[in-house]
Amino acid sequence: MNQHTPDMKGFSRRRFLQGVIGGTGLSVITPSSFAKDPGKTSFANTPSVLVDVTRCIGCRACMRACKNANELPDNTDLSEGFPISWEHQELRFDQWTVVNPSTGANANGDAVTRNIKSQCMHCLEPTCVSVCPVGALTKSELGPILYNADRCIGCRYCIMACPFDIPKYEWHSGLSPVVGKCQFCTRNRLSQGRLPACVESCPTGALKFGRRDSLLFEAKARIDSYPDRYINHIYGEKEAGGTAWLYMSDVPFENLGFKSSVETSPMPPLTWDVLSKIPIVAAAMAGLFGTLAWSLNRQEQSE
Amino acid sequence: MIGWIFIVVCTLSLIGISLCVVYDKRPRFLRHVTAITILCIWAAALWTLIRRFSEGLGAVAGVNDLAPWGLWIGADVFAGVALAAGGFVIAATVHIFRIERFKPILRPTVLTAFLGYVLVAVALFIDIGRPLSWWHPLVMWQGHSIMFEVTWCVVLYSTVLAIEISPVVLERLGLTRLLRLVKATTIPVVIAGVILSTMHQSSLGSLYLIVPGKLYPLWYSPLLPVFFLISAVAAGMCVVIVESFFSAKILKRGLESSLMAALGKAASFILFLYLLIKFSDLAASGAWDLLYERNLQSNMFLLEMLGGVALPAILLSFQRIRNREKFLLSASLLVMAGIVLNRINVSWIGMSVHDQLNYYPTWMEIALSLGFITAGTIIFFLAVHYLPVFPKTEEEPPEAISAGSKTGLMPA
Known part of the structure; x- marks a missing residue:
């Protein structure tokens, strides 16, 4: 295992690694076994989450739940009750999801504020998995993208290549920094049939967990039922070839700070075609x- | 602030020392200034290294989650590998294409390339977060990753360069049997070197194929691997010219002027080819219009293309310029600066969003980079001093004798 460096407050590296590396019962499939034949793999069953931006009240309960479930240091103002301030929060190697208010123009041109949750999008055909030279990032059998610090060499190609700028790096560790990003609670919860911690903690139903095809169906049904309320765009349906996290909103996504430059086709073939x-x-x-x-x-x- | 002043002083000092060498001015204090400058740089580099390994990259470098690759990757690794391309170009010229008149410069070129790759390997060891796991790609294969392929190629090509340069050491030690063995494998080893170089020089460009939404369209292109390879070949040749020039000055030996002019001519051809493909690609992809936007990216692109490619390509196409040592040297330095700028543009300026740079290098990053350059130069001249790198031609013009066959080293 890794060298044991001094533990951070409330955050044991060993526990962290156990969470990330452990769970040997879960076999992982390498990119070679799925990227060769993307047509054959059905993504309809992929565990997914639908985020309804209009329902999020920005309570940040999901941030707190994420930290507790994954034993990440809870050094923000989230430890008790509601946040006491609205300080902007960034994703970090030890902070895998954040909710931040974002103001943008809606369809009528009025400036409105929405709360946006960010975390790993869990691409169906993940860029990070394809660029990692050592297979430290893998797509698990269930679907989520997992990170294994024991393999990682710290080259940071995943951070550079991710179309959504999600993976974060532990910049202040001399010899054993880790890359941190949402693991979809795969090993500590999903594999035991429990919901991801953030979904379970959401008090308003802004987060809904389910099979990808049924969530897409539901999102489209909501848009059809309330065409005045929602814009006709499900972010994540096609972005980067499709992601497990899906967003619906009443404000155009690019106005809320979502990356609009993301290609709609899967990224891995860009390099594989050459390689x-x-x-x-x-x-x-x-x-x-x-x-x-x-x-x-x-x-x-x-x- | 003090750090930056220190860096500026050291850089000016290095430039001053180089100018003294170029113009054959040897003031009495030159030795002392050189020694002091280099020692200061090394002390700063050592301080950087200690802090990097104890407190992490974030403590010494400006790199961050938006710009995970900084100057050590853009300048030291990308540009370093490109500048070391002369090794495979000259080795192929002599051993595959059999243009034997380039033989006198083969050994110093291969030595330069070998040292270049060793320094690149050291830079990578420092830059990757978990240096003790550097060997993982060799064991834990992930064949879909360009980075995996690059790692393998760099490790194998460094081995190839070590074999190519080994006769210099073996000859010095008088190990004739081993020498004969190495000599017998020369051609297959050189061919392997050419293939490996082609692969990883281009693959460094392929690393960026995965970021179509991030890299500015003036640089992003499906042809990135081709551009990286072609530019490396031209730059590698110009490094040979510059290195030969300084070796001639410092070791007080003759310069193989006709060979240098020939290299300059070849580099000019390749640069024109590069310009042709680059601008056709820009026109075809529609990125041409971005040239008229006067932003940071377009300015840097024009500086790179006009100053680092077009200008030296035109200069080197004139025989009268190629035949004058200092003009040839200046044009070659322009090409080198151009390729360094290109790699920095791709890895930094082009990856920034418009005028907001995603990263600012620290003085410590530059100190370590200067440490690499000075260390490489000093090791080169130590090796040249103690090992038979250059043909022994103090009196005769170098072309007059075929140095390799005389010493029985290279296959004739």
Whole structure:
């Protein structure tokens, strides 16, 4: 295991790693087994969460629940009751979800404020899993994207490549920093048939857990029933090829600070299309240069 | 603030020392100034290293969650690998294409490349968060990752360079049997080196294929791997010119002027090819219009393309300029600056959102980078001093003898 560095307040690294690495009962599938044949894999069953932005009151109970469930340090003002201030909160390696108010123009052009929860989107075809050189990030059999600190080398390519800028890094650790991001409570709750901590803690029903296809169905039904209330866009349905976290809103997502530059097709093929051709190119070069060197050498010797 | 003043003073001092060498001015205090400057840089670099390994990257570098790769990756690794490309270019020229007149500069070039890769490996060891796990990609395979491929190529190519440069050491130690063994494997080793170099030089560009929404469209292109490879070849050649020039000055030996001019000509061709593909790609992708937006990105792009590519390409296309040592040197330095700027633009300016830079390097990052450059230079000249790197041609012009075949080292 890892070197044991001094524990942070209320946060035991060992427990953290156990949470992340443990759960050996859960087998993981490597990207090679799903990225080759994305068509064959059905994502309809993927455990997902539908976030209805219009229902979120910004109580930040999900932030607190996340910290408790994952034994992350609770060093914010969230430890007791409602937050005492509305300080802006950033995702950190030890803070896997945040809720922040965001003000933007709605369809009528009026500036309105909505509370936006952020966490890992759990892409169906995850960029981070495809770029990780050591398989420290994997897509679990259930669907969520998990991180294994024991494999990680700290290259931070996942942070650089993530289309949603989600993974965060422990910048102030000398030799054993970790990458932190939402694990969808896979090992500590989902695998035991319990809801993710944030969903369970939500008092308003802004978060709804379920199969991806039924959540998409429900979201579309809500939009159809209240076409004046919702915009006709489910963020995460197509972004980065589809994500397990789905958002619906009454304000256009780009006005609320959602990334609008995210491609709608899956990202991993961008590099795989190049990478998969390397063996052929290498073999061709070996043949070409081998023949060239050999024939020029013979020519010289015969002269 | 004091740190930045220190960096500026050290940099000016290094430039001053280089100018003294270029113009053959050797004031009496030059030695002392050189020694003091380098020792100061190394002390600062050591301080940076101690803090990096005890308190983490965040304590010494400006890198953050929005800009996880900073100057150590952009300048030291990306530009370092590109500048070391001369090794495979000259090795292929001599051993595959059999253009034997380049043989006199083969060894110093391969030595430069080898030292370059060693420094890149050290830089990576410092920059990755868990350096003690650096070997994981070699064992825990993840074949869908460009980073995995790059790691393997860099490890293998460093081995290839070590084999290519080993005759220098073996000859010095008089191990003739081992020498003959190495000599027998030269051609396959060189071919492997060319393939590995092609792969990872281009793959450093492929690393950015995954961020179409983040990298500014003036740099993002599906052809990134091609651009990284082509520019590295041109820059590698110019490094050979610069390195030969300074070796000639410092070791007081003749400069292989005709070879240098030939390299300059080849670099000019490659730079024009690069310009052609780059601007066709810009026109085809529609990013051309962004050139007229006078923002940070377009300014940096124009500086890179005009100052670091077009200008030296034009300069090097004139024979009269190529034949004058100092003009050739200046044009080559422009190409080197151009490629460093390109890698910094891709990894930093292009990854920032408009005029808001996502990261500012600290003086400590620059101190360590200067430490790498000075250490590499000093190791190079120590190696040249103690090992038979250059052909022994103090009296005769270098082209007159085929140094390799005379010493029985290189396969004729």
